[in-house]
Amino acid sequence: MKTQIIDIKLRLVDLLKEVIKYQCFPIIFPLYYYFNHKDYSWLKEKNRQARINQGVNNKKIMVIDDRIPYPENGSGYPRTQQILKGLSSLDFKISYYAFIPFVNKDKVERHFNSNIEFITSPLIAKKGALRAIRENLSTIDILLISRPITLKRLYRHLPEFKRQNPNIKIFYDSEAINALRLKGSSQRVNRYLTKELHMASFADKTIAISLRERKVFEQLLQLERLEVLGHQTQEVNISNPIEERSGLLFMGPLYRKSTENSQAFLFFLERIWPYILKNSVTTTFTHIGRNHLIKSHKNLKPNIKLVGEVKDISIYLNKSRVFVAPTLSSSGIPLKLIESGAHGLPSVCSTILANQLGWETEVHALVADDPEEFANQCIRLLTDDELWHKISKNVLQKVKSEYSKLHFTNQLKAIFEPS
Template sequence: MNKKVLIIGFVWPEPKSSAAGSRMMQLIETFQDQDYNITFASPCAKSDNAFNLESIGVLQTAIELNNESFDAFVIDLDPDIVLFDRFMMEEQFGWRVTENCPNAIKILDTEDLHSLRKGRHQAFKDDVLFDKSYLFNDTAKREIASVYRCDLTLIISEAEMDILKNDFKVDEALLLYLPFMLEQISEDSITKFPEFETRQHFITIGNFLHEPNYNAVLYLKDTIWPLIRKQLPDTELHVYGAYASQKVNQLHNEKQGFFIKGFAEDVNVVMKQAKVCLAPIRFGAGLKGKLIDAMQNGTPMVTSTVGAEGMFGDLEPNGFIEDIPNNFANLAIQLYKKEKVWSEKQEYGFAIINNRFNSKKHKRMLLSRIESIIDNLHIHRQNNFMGQMLHHHSMQSTKFMSRWIEEKNKA
């Protein structure tokens, strides 16, 4: 009988809207490759951009927060693995899984470290350098507790692995570095990409519900783009992203060559047409999907230190990393004008995709770790005393708060 995976999602996957959505589809594909039966459940309402999971054989189920109906649902499903998409879902449903399916392996996919993203955002707002006082925030206390309560936590960035191991002192046995899992870019497909002279204009892309993306676009509009436009007056910046609000759309200015394009039905099409990708991200966490999109489509980029974090390892980046606006603009102009530099950076991008984000390698590591935990579940949990302790306490506070809300809702 096929093993069963229950994925509890904070939102329904939107692979065309966000890197998180693409990441979730990669995880689903990994389990499908092993013939797991997959059920995706979420308390969130579906948007028009949500992927129809049933079209690929994944069952879709709506679940409710603070409702005992989930208990009956999970008992009936009896999953072998439960994957929580973001720590908030583990907080809400983890104790119910533990009570009703104690032998199910619990996996947390962080997407990125929310505590790191929140701390950096606060330091940015305070106009100070980010340090541990910003990292050790209240979100971190919740997030790290969730890591300990799970059997395995998937970490998308090596930089975040280092933070968890060195700053939070989390045992590496509870963690797995699992970046984006991508198909190799073949030499044949490379020859079919549009070449330097046929491409034009600059591009940036990102889901506008994500504050770092909106901030980066605003930074481009006010600070960096005028510097580029002054030297390249005939160029345009095309800004793509799902959920563009009024405050985003009002940045559109054709005279300045600043075009808000909105949702991209196919990111590969618009990225291939562009000559250079700009990503001056000033705070955030995780890996930046826009840089992956750029590398997969042979589009060199200029990004910030935060944008580059965890992306390139010891390989040369597919462009330039710069935080000073004038330098950022000059490097973007250099990429745009000099074909030799552009072509060299493009090649680096292909190498990064093929070497650092090799789908087969990372899928194999994930499945191997899961099998190891299944085979040694008792010892694995016994070695995680911190997790046992947090289960004991959190299953009292979180559980009874949830029960109280549940009873209140019945009244």
């Protein structure tokens, strides 16, 4: 009987892991936590050490987000990870709670500083967040709420937090304005835009991801404190010369078909790739990142490689010839283009992405929206060495000047340590 119970528990854990893998609603977390709580025993010791490493005289920032920002998740999470690392390096006490708090030991140790505390709860997402905030409210100096979906869940509780701790500062990092992704009439977009941005009016400070999105906030709201915080790139070793590079690279997680990455990937695969093959160009198309979209490789067109999740994206950025980003609807800033630029890898991207970054066509990237034109631009970078070197040099200089670690750290200091 005891063996059967253990077997049932193990089966449930395996089942729930699969459900989690495919982005299921977080109501299953209490069950997962109950059956698999031993997986989190290491976290108690990790958090104890984190609190010791934090010291006693630093301001405490509690960050509430949708999920733990592992960089491989894409969708703006690499930037959130950089914010956490940057703030902890500035000697703030950082406590982090995610609505979907699945803490992976290897990833936490690999991606985050040791002085960051990760709070988990067996309660369902919002209830767990409220309990975590209320238990720590008297010691919190800054409550940093990340993403529109998180603010929406907590918005009506913000006055309560202010009443219980009048000294607390509430910061809202919008990450990206979701309403800008909507399609339809301008009236519909503006209605959702006004509703989304209005929630930011209660924050003591609002953080936009780009100057473009800051202007959107300014047009609709009269906010006293509106800041911009972009993305940070690391200094990388650009090792491979052009002679040792080949193929086209697409990067980012592929979830359901309706997501931006999946739509862009399928658009390239179905509308652009055939034009490249038609022009008798011998090359490969490689995807790196999570893949929940394409289960079978049997029906893929020739020379397509689905690598999956990788620990070091630099290997692929350094050996590819062209980066492709045919995204046709987006908000925020395209972090993957910044990463490719930091590696000196020229890209072909859509107009909307070039505009978000302020990149000029034929200078920092080649830009196209039409499938045939996009294919032609890819072929140009695959075959024209002089053009490749020009774009590579320009985009590398652009990224270094706007997304360096020093620039990002100075932005963090200006926002969280105002003089």
